[in-house]
Amino acid sequence: MVKAGDEDSKRGRAVAPAAAKQDLIGTALAPSMFATLLSRLFNWSRSGVGPRLLAAVLLFSSVVTLTLTALQLYLDYDREVGLIETRLEEIGRSTTGSLGESLWNLDQNQLKLxxxxxxxxxxxRAAEVREIADRPNPIRLAIGDPSTRSVVTRDYPLNTIVQGTAREIGVLHVEATLTDVYQHLLNRALVILASQAAKTFLVSLFIIYMFHLLVTRHLVAIAEFVSKYSLAWPPPPLRLERRPPYDADELDKVIDAFNAMCANLQRAYGELREANANLERDLTIRQRAEEDARASEQRFRDYAETASDWFWETGPDHRFTYISDRAGAFSMDSKALIGKRRADAAFGRDAEPEKWRAHMAMLDRHEPFRKFEYRGRDTAGRMHHFSVNGQPIFAADGRFMGYRGSATDLTKQHETEERLRQSQKMDAIGQLTGGVAHDFNNVLTVITGTIEIIQEGLADKPEFAAIAQLIDDAAARGAEITSQLLTFARRQPLEPREIDVNALVLESTKLLRPILGAHIEIVTRLADDAWSAMADPSQLSSAIVNLAVNARDAMPGGGKLTIETANRELDDTGVAGDGDAVRGAFVMVAVGDTGHGIPADIRERVFEPFFTTKGVGRGTGLGLSMVYGFAK
Known part of the structure; x- marks a missing residue:
């Protein structure tokens, strides 16, 4: 019966516990003195090739020594443990019979011997006999000093022959210690390490000495020669202070190659100096040319940034690659346009397909173009009219690179031309209307005078007098319309005088409340410091009433009417495009409403006489015409 802890013990092999093995290897392979020596050698090895070579040799030799020592110790350990196993097996074979007989005879003295x-x-280290019996106080005899560490144990059954049958009557327990084995191995490891360390160190010193004699000192000489070498004042060729070998070795080849390299460097240095002189001359010329180019570029950039136009550039795909900052003066986002085509930023392109198709075909043919006009919106959504000129650019090899050109904002010019056309149109209508109204007024004067005579003669004929009264009322209505036409044509004589505009607006507001009705809210925003103005109060009041009535008709479901006054100074910019406007101080009267507004397609006609959007019998179309004529 075997009680050793592992499978090898059950097979008859004595194996030391794992902790004991680790103690043995740690004691043999990691002495602190050797670790300190390796650390110092590593730090010293950083100073040069020789020390690093010495450190490498020592390190490699140490690794080999440690490996071989560990292998030798393991073999010795295995041999010693094998001897202990053999001894234990011999005890089992030679003593169990006699011990069994003594135990059967209960001879404790013999058992002890x-x-x-x-x-x-x-x-x-220890031995023990234990009796197996059913009686009380069986025999148990032990001698020696049992231990729990680094031991190998065996349990052998003790048998005897009873009536021809083998019978187990006890157990022999034997313990063998490995302490002496460990001590022997430790002593052997120290001897091996000491001898190998001395041998390794001496061999390493010899190697480093020979390496220094044959290589290192010559490397130092080469390094000093190179550190002091100057291309401006070259020294004589390098020669090593040593006895020439029979055949050229590696150092001779290095010296020959180095001297050849120095000669090549001298030649290259001379060529480089000459090239540098030429380069400095060329660099001076180039710097002067670059300065001229920068000055020219800055000059044209100044022109571009201060010009009324802005400049642009497109790539081969007709997408913008550059737009000058001047475009920002017209509220154009130049950064947002980069990468887009002109057609992408245009407004109303679908309304002019032929125009854009012809323009794109011209671009694809790489032809120059001038005064191509289109519309676009700025960052605030306002419409602008642009006119662009472009010139194709080509690389030196003839490749098409894109277009460069300028752009002009024609918005103000278009607005001025439109106001001029509208003014000329209204002047023509005014002249025609004024002439007709003047002639018609003469006819009405005759009719009015005649009706008065007829009414006197028909005083006793009431049925005819009523007809005469109808004619007189119609003539009065015609005279009123004629007066409005003359006002539009600016032929109605005005009676301007200094008035308080705020007071007149408040007075007109009182007249408007019954006219507009309760469903219209009247709001006044009058300037506290409004100036006095020279104007015909009657005509100004009529203009306010006419504007209010038009606002009422635009808000059939109710709304808000706002009348506002403010002081205004008109300068050259304010009167630009209006031939009748003059510079100076004015009081503005503005009438606004919350109605549906005036459609864009009829805005140019709302001031024409007799133009109305109301149904038949709901207006003469002269209200806004009279306001226009009065304002003019």
């Missing part, structure tokens, strides 16, 4: 004999064997 036999156990003493076992204990005197080498490496045996």
């Amino acid at each position: 036999q156990l003493d004999g076992i204990l005197r064997l080498p490496d045996i």
Whole structure:
């Protein structure tokens, strides 16, 4: 019966516990003195090639020595443990019979003598005999000093023959210690390490000495020669201070190659100096040319940034690659346009397909163009009219690179031309209307005078007098319309005088409340510091009433009417495009409403006489015409 802890013990092999193995290897392979020596050698090895070579040799030799020592110790350990196993097996074969007989005879003295004999064997630490019996107080005899560490144990059954049958009557327990084995291995490891370390160190010193004699000192000489070498004042060719070898070795080849390299460097240095002189001359010329180019570029950039136009550039795909900052003066986002085509930023392109198709075909043919006009919106959504000129650009090899050109904002010009056309149109209508109204007024004067005479003669004929009264009322209505037409044509004589505009607006507001009705809210925003103005109060009041009535008709479901006054100074910019406007101080009267507004397609006609959007019988179309004529 075997009680050793692992499978090898059950097979008859004595194996030391794992902790004991680790203690042995740690004691043999990691002495602190050796670790300190390796650390110092590593730090010293950083100073040059020789020390690093010495450190490498020592390190490699140490690794080999440690590996071989560990292998030798393992073999010795295995051999010693094998001897202990053999000894234990011999105890089992030679003593179990006699011990069984003594135990059967209950001869404890004989048992003790036999156990003493076992204990005197080498490496045996303790022995014990235990009786297996059903009686109380069975025999148990133990000698020696049992241990729990670094031991190998064996349990052998003790048998005897009873009536021809083998019977187990007890157990022999034997313990063998590995302490002496470990001590022997430790002593052997120290001897091996000391001898190998001395041998390795001496061999390494010899190697480093020979390396210094043959290589290192010459490397130092080469390094000093190179550190002091100057291309401006070259020294003589390098020569090593040593006895020439029979055949050229590696150092001779290095010296020959180095001297050849120095000669090549001298030649290249001379060529480089000449090239540098030429380069400095060329660089001076180039710097002067670059300065001229920068000055020219800055000059044209100043022109571009201060010009009324802005400049642009497109790539081969007709997408913008550059737009000058001047475009920002017209509220154009130049950064947002980069990468887009002109057609992408245009407004109303679908309304002019032929125009854009012809323009794109011209671009694809790489032809120059001038005064191409289109519309676009700025960052605030306002419409602008642009006119662009472009010139194709080509690379030196003839490749098409894109277009460069300028752009002009024609918005103000278009607005001025439109106001001029509208003014000329209204002047023509005014002249025609004024002439007709003047002639018609003469006819009405005759009719009015005649009706008065007829009414006097028909005083006794009431049925005819009523007809005459109808004619007189119609003539009065015609005279009123004629007066409005003359006002539009600016032929109605005005009676301007200094008035308080705020007071007149408040007075007109009182007249408007019954006219507009309760469903219209009247709001006044009058300037506290409004100036006095020279104007015909009657005509101004009529203009306010006419504007209010038009606002009422635009808000059939109710709304808000706002009348506002403010002081205004008109300068050259304010009167531009209006031939009748003059510079000076004015009081503005503005009438606004919350109605549906005036459609864009009829805005140019709302001031024409007799133009109305109301149904038949709901207006004469002269209200806004009279306001226009009065304002003019």
